[in-house]
Amino acid sequence: MTTPTVSSPGRLSVARLTELATAQGPCITLVIPHSDGDSFRIKIKDVLRQVEERAGGLAPAVRATLSNAAADGVQPGTFVLLQCGATAEHFETPELLREQVSIGPRFSLRALLPLLSRPQEFLLLALSQNRTRLLRCTATTSEEIAFPAGVPTSLEDAMQTSQPDHMLDNRSAGGPSMGSMRGVMFGTTTEREDKYERLLQFFSALNRGLQPLFAENIPVVPVGVEHELALYRTVNTYPHLVEPGIHGAPDGLKGGEMHRRALELLGATLPEPIRKTxxxxxxxxxxxxxxxxxxxxxxxxxxxxxxxxxxxxxxQYHGDFDAARQRVRHAEDSEENDLLNDAIVQTIANGGFAAVLPASAMPQGVPVCATFRYPL
Structure with missing residues (x-):
């Protein structure tokens, strides 16, 4: 028997999910959500016991991967391990997936679908009058990236390059007799209105300057205090700005909180292709x-x-599919084969798309629905 080697791809991609859908079993799917190191270690012991009872245990290399993860400690989230034959892989995600211990002819892809029901990448636009930042994110990573040259990142930067139109309009041309009054502003706008105009101009410059980065059509999650988010929306021209954004001063949010809240928001927001379907x-x-x-x-x-x-x-829909007779046998026993997971595997293997959605997003709240390439 070949000893499995264990890899760590870092995250699950659509391409990898398609490969998993065509895997020939037996396949082991372990999805272990946890809130802290102690709960993780307890769950790993339980998982090892279940696999021992149902499949005679895991290969030494795979078992060692679980043991090392428990010893090293992990951040709150979900640990995923997949094994099929001589290959095994594991990765972690900050999202809390449903616990799953599956041993069967196919991987339990339905347990992993929530990871792909939201964009693989997104941008965080952290709006601040003093230091606006842009971060490129995945489900597990967050990295600050540079703005295109010439794009202001603060209100002060924006004001060094231009002035609000109303300020220019309200300046006196000033003739010779005006002496030191030349160019002095005599407008009647209040200080609050003046700041509003400056901020509006800053956000307009941001919106224009960021368009080249937004050409990828990936979601952009804005972060900022409520009135600044509202103001930015008035000048935004990018169609994939995620509403309602994240309320709160970016510099006042704890480390990782922007990323966590963005994942929650994206999880509750249907991607455009799903919404249209x-x-x-x-x-x-x-x-x-x-x-x-x-x-x-x-x-x-x-x-x-x-x-x-x-x-x-x-x-839930359990039973089996008779390929020879092209018939579905439905069984009430939840211990029998998961036919909905089979449907997910077959759909993805044949180039289709599958997603887990909240009840509120399903047509008339039905548990399952599908569209077909051609009619029955």
Whole structure:
């Protein structure tokens, strides 16, 4: 028997998920959420016990990976380990996934879908009058990046290059008889209005200067105090600004808090392709191009016809699929094979898309629904 080697890819990608969907079992999926080091060590002991009972235990290298992770300590989040034959990999995510110990012919991809139901990358725009920052983020990383040359990063920088239009309009041309009054502003705007105009001009310059970075069409999560966020929205021209943003002074947020809150916001925000698919879903029901019936969806997935598959986290449909007869056998016993996971695996393996969504986002709150490439 070949001894598995354990790799750490750092994060789960769409391409890797597609590879996992085509893996030939037996496959072991371990998803271990934890809040601290102590809870993690306790859960690892329980996981090892379950795998020992159900599959005779893990290979030494895989077991060592779990033991080392427990000894090193980890940040709150979820530890994921996947093994199939002679290959194994593990990664960590700050998101709390549902605990899963699965040993079967396929990986339990439904446990991992929440990681891909939101963008793989996003930008954090931390608005500040003194030091505005831009951070490129993934689910597990956050790195500050430089602004394009010439883009002001503070109100002071913006005012050194230009002045609000109303200030220029309200300056006197000043003839010779005015002496020291030449160029003195005599406008009637209040100090508050003046600051508003300066800030508006700063944000306008930011919006214009950042467009080259935004050409990737990735989500941008703005962070700032409420009135500054509202002001930035009035000049923003980028269509993928994530609402409502994160309220709070960026410099006053604790380390990692902006990143954590951005992940929560993105998790509650439907990506544009999903939103558009769901908007048109009701029109397709009854035409053979969509269904809310699990049995139809599972059969279509095995036939390679599912274009997009959506389900709630708690959706259940167990049994098996008879490939020879092209029939789905439904079983009430929750210990039997997870047919919805099978549908996810088949959908992804055949180039379709699958996502776990909250009940509020599902058409009429159904547990599962799908669109088809061509009708039944």
């Amino acid at each position: 769901l908007e048109n879903f009701d029109k397709q029901v009854g035409t053979g191009h969509a269904s809310v019936h699990a049995q139809e969806i599972v059969k279509a997935a095995f036939e390679g016809r599912v274009a997009s598959l959506f389900l709630q986290q708690d959706a």
